[in-house]
Amino acid sequence: MAIKSGFGGMIGHSPQMLELFELISCVAEDGESTVLIQGQSGTGKELIARAIHEKSQRNTAHFVPVNCAAIPDELLESELFGYVKGAFTGAQQSKIGRVQFADGGTLFLDEIGDMKPSLQAKLLRVLQEREVEQVGGVKPTKVDVRVIAATHQNLEELVASGQFREDLYYRLAVIPLIAPPLCERKDDIVLLIESFIEHFSRRKDDRRTTIDPVAMKSLLNYSWPGNVRELENLMQRLVILHRGKRISLKELPEKYRCVASEEIELAERREGQSSPSLNPPEAEWSEDGLDFNSLISEFEDRLILQALSRTGGNKKEAARMLNLKRTTLIEKIKKKNLPI
Numbered sequence: 001m002a003i004k005s006g007f008g009g010m011i012g013h014s015p016q017m018l019e020l021f022e023l024i025s026c027v028a029e030d031g032e033s034t035v036l037i038q039g040q041s042g043t044g045k046e047l048i049a050r051a052i053h054e055k056s057q058r059n060t061a062h063f064v065p066v067n068c069a070a071i072p073d074e075l076l077e078s079e080l081f082g083y084v085k086g087a088f089t090g091a092q093q094s095k096i097g098r099v100q101f102a103d104g105g106t107l108f109l110d111e112i113g114d115m116k117p118s119l120q121a122k123l124l125r126v127l128q129e130r131e132v133e134q135v136g137g138v139k140p141t142k143v144d145v146r147v148i149a150a151t152h153q154n155l156e157e158l159v160a161s162g163q164f165r166e167d168l169y170y171r172l173a174v175i176p177l178i179a180p181p182l183c184e185r186k187d188d189i190v191l192l193i194e195s196f197i198e199h200f201s202r203r204k205d206d207r208r209t210t211i212d213p214v215a216m217k218s219l220l221n222y223s224w225p226g227n228v229r230e231l232e233n234l235m236q237r238l239v240i241l242h243r244g245k246r247i248s249l250k251e252l253p254e255k256y257r258c259v260a261s262e263e264i265e266l267a268e269r270r271e272g273q274s275s276p277s278l279n280p281p282e283a284e285w286s287e288d289g290l291d292f293n294s295l296i297s298e299f300e301d302r303l304i305l306q307a308l309s310r311t312g313g314n315k316k317e318a319a320r321m322l323n324l325k326r327t328t329l330i331e332k333i334k335k336k337n338l339p340i
């Protein structure tokens with residue numbers, strides 16, 4: 001489930017993601033070269049492929065995803081290349097395959113490392129000759145597709161062990177892209193959490209679920225082996241179970257509690273203290289009017305403390321959320337002597 005914002009539905013502001021967005025724009029502009037996306041499961045490989053398609057001139061034709069690992073070997077060939085009437089028992093009429101369906105558009109071959117060798121040879125032909133031959137057919141048909149392949153496996157190792165054709169590997173890897181694992185771009189975690197909470201909250205009502213600083217720190221410490229998919233699923237679960245509440249460490253499932261015991265104690269001590277309200281302070285109108293500067297300053301304090309509490313004390317993130325320069329935020333915290 002993709003969130004409809006960010007770059008082509010991709011959320012991220014870490015240097016790795018910004019670099020990736022730039023690469024996607026270049027690749028989309030070119031429109032022809034084959035792309036190989038490598039990365040762990042759940043890192044957004046399909047989102048990357050969709051973004052390349054959507055931002056390219058091919059976006060008026062189909063984006064056709066095929067998961068090579070999910071379709072049994074014996075069916076994958078006819079799914080990809082189609083078949084002519086009578087090609088095998090049950091082929092009562094001809095059917096075009098997904099390669100042809102993607103004509104003018106993009107064919108996304110997910111889990112390409114699982115494709116069996118005989119199909120790899122047929123795919124190589126599509127890439128080299130730009131033509132496709134249906135199962136049982138005699139005449140090849142010209143096709144104009146951009147192929148984007150993806151895998152969570154190390155294709156170079158598969159080539160070295162003889163499980164993947166070297167010639168196909170080089171044909172696919174004209175433009176290699178890496179989807180970075182979430183643990184290597186922790187800068188994105190807070191942003192992703194906020195986006196997912198907003199997305200899942202919007203469904204029923206506007207009450208917003210929030211994460212307290214220690215729970216946030218714990219989520220930042222976690223290693224995220226399932227990457228963005230795992231984070232997305234956890235946020236969906238938390239929003240459903242604790243709609244509109246403030247989530248603390250105890251609401252997180254056991255494996256996501258990754259802070260030292262001293263911090264847990266500290267969190268428990270802080271539990272008693274109320275969190276700063278985001279509402280503007282009550283204005284006291286007297287005959288002389290009101291103290292404009294101190295009211296504004298008080299509201300400023302609340303906004304800063306809220307931002308820090310939402311980011312687990314991360315000043316860089318808090319500054320981003322407040323749309324302030326990091327140095328400006330640090331100056332304000334010092335000048336106001338805020339309790340952080």
Ligand SMILES: Nc1ncnc2c1ncn2[C@@H]1O[C@H](COP(=O)(O)OP(=O)(O)OP(=O)(O)O)[C@@H](O)[C@H]1O
Nearest residue numbers: 001002009010011041042043044045046047228229
């Ligand atoms: N940068 C991102 N911003 C927002 N959502 C993301 C991002 N990356 C991944 N997702 C979401 O995470 C989920 C998994 O993404 P996707 O299917 O593209 O990953 P994948 O690498 O192709 O996974 P797999 O290898 O298991 O097929 C999707 O719901 C997707 O919308």
